[in-house]
Amino acid sequence: MILKxxxxxxxxxxxxxxxxxxxxxxxxxxxxxxxxxxxxxGYHVHYAVKANANPRILSIIAEYGLGADCVSGGxxxxxxxxxxxxxxxxxxxxxxxxxxxxxxxxxxxFCFNVESAAELEILEELAxxxxxxxxxALRINPEVDAHTHAKITTGMKENKFGINLxxxxxxLDLVCRLEHIKLIGIHCHIxxxxxxxxxxxxxxxxxxxxxxxxxxxxxxxENLNFGGGLGIDYxxxxxxxxxxFDNYFAVFNKLLQLRPGxxxxxxxxxxxxxxxxxxxxxxxxxxxxxxxxxxxxxxGFTELIRPAMYDAYHRMENITSxxxxxxxxxxxxxxxxxxxxxxxxxxxxxxxxxxxALRSAGAYGEVMASQYNCRKLPTAxxxxxx
Ligand code: LLP
Numbered sequence: 001m002i003l004k005x006x007x008x009x010x011x012x013x014x015x016x017x018x019x020x021x022x023x024x025x026x027x028x029x030x031x032x033x034x035x036x037x038x039x040x041x042g043y044h045v046h047y048a049v050k051a052n053a054n055p056r057i058l059s060i061i062a063e064y065g066l067g068a069d070c071v072s073g074g075x076x077x078x079x080x081x082x083x084x085x086x087x088x089x090x091x092x093x094x095x096x097x098x099x100x101x102x103x104x105x106x107x108x109x110f111c112f113n114v115e116s117a118a119e120l121e122i123l124e125e126l127a128x129x130x131x132x133x134x135x136x137a138l139r140i141n142p143e144v145d146a147h148t149h150a151k152i153t154t155g156m157k158e159n160k161f162g163i164n165l166x167x168x169x170x171x172l173d174l175v176c177r178l179e180h181i182k183l184i185g186i187h188c189h190i191x192x193x194x195x196x197x198x199x200x201x202x203x204x205x206x207x208x209x210x211x212x213x214x215x216x217x218x219x220x221x222e223n224l225n226f227g228g229g230l231g232i233d234y235x236x237x238x239x240x241x242x243x244x245f246d247n248y249f250a251v252f253n254k255l256l257q258l259r260p261g262x263x264x265x266x267x268x269x270x271x272x273x274x275x276x277x278x279x280x281x282x283x284x285x286x287x288x289x290x291x292x293x294x295x296x297x298x299x300g301f302t303e304l305i306r307p308a309m310y311d312a313y314h315r316m317e318n319i320t321s322x323x324x325x326x327x328x329x330x331x332x333x334x335x336x337x338x339x340x341x342x343x344x345x346x347x348x349x350x351x352x353x354x355x356x357a358l359r360s361a362g363a364y365g366e367v368m369a370s371q372y373n374c375r376k377l378p379t380a381x382x383x384x385x386x
Pocket of ligand 1: 050229230270306
């Protein structure tokens, strides 16, 4: 027996595919868990909008009182439109354009996470032109290996993100000279889909060291931001729908040497939204090749690019068949050989018209969809409005 998620399958049958389906009850349970676990230590949580910027999802997250972590002017606007207060918005990114910085300044966002000396100088210029003082955190590249996929590792010397530890002194000197910049914190983000807590332990230890360096220079910061990165269980979405936020926050609480009055911030994306979303797709054809049986779906990497881009695994379930299990290569219709969702996938025997759920697709799914091959962007449906 293949264990499957619970879906309103009969209702799905009348809907045009492919589409994203969001389990709003699970999203809310996840948000309650994050709030409770972070709340135990008074930690602040800014949802990483990049994981899923669907307006309905954003507005639910805003209702729960989280802040927003944005990486573009578009995301700042989406967060404001969804009801996130500007005073809870943080803004990171190695390539902030002038209009994006201005949008942040005009709305008095909580903090710019600054990634280079070059960016600092432009921020100073733009803030001065508006007679404002920009609150900033220095995004430091902590040189901690996240042991995750190379394409989603960010905290190593060779990555483009953050200020290298060896250059921190120079940047701090610059900050002290700038009149329209106020240093309020330090920020680090080491990567994504991190399931080994040792990586986060390494990060906290590094931040403790950085704090000592800052203090040696007479600098005290009010805010420490540890970014996002907590991974989810892509293999067991039915057993483990909510990530272990308790263990995650406990690592920081245990090891972090907090100074009086310091505030701690996080920017989780995937761990909040991944498990509540599934991509629902229809089987177009079952093609029996010489060595393989292909299950050809009407969704492709245009709707969910993670398998093609990061060799990511997404659990697949045939939610309209309980027939004997067979092995398929599950592929999409896009004209590229990389348009494969999974090889040798066990599915209940598939027929044209069956619905296949690609699980754990709520993060970096809908938001990364493209119109390649002149396809339409996927639509979305929600458990509470069906
Ligand atoms: N903060 C910063 C500065 C980030 O760059 C990211 C993710 C996050 C927070 C949120 O990380 P999370 O909690 O979601 O791991 N498209 C890739 C993931 C890219 C992550 C980019 N940065 C994927 O599909 O796996």
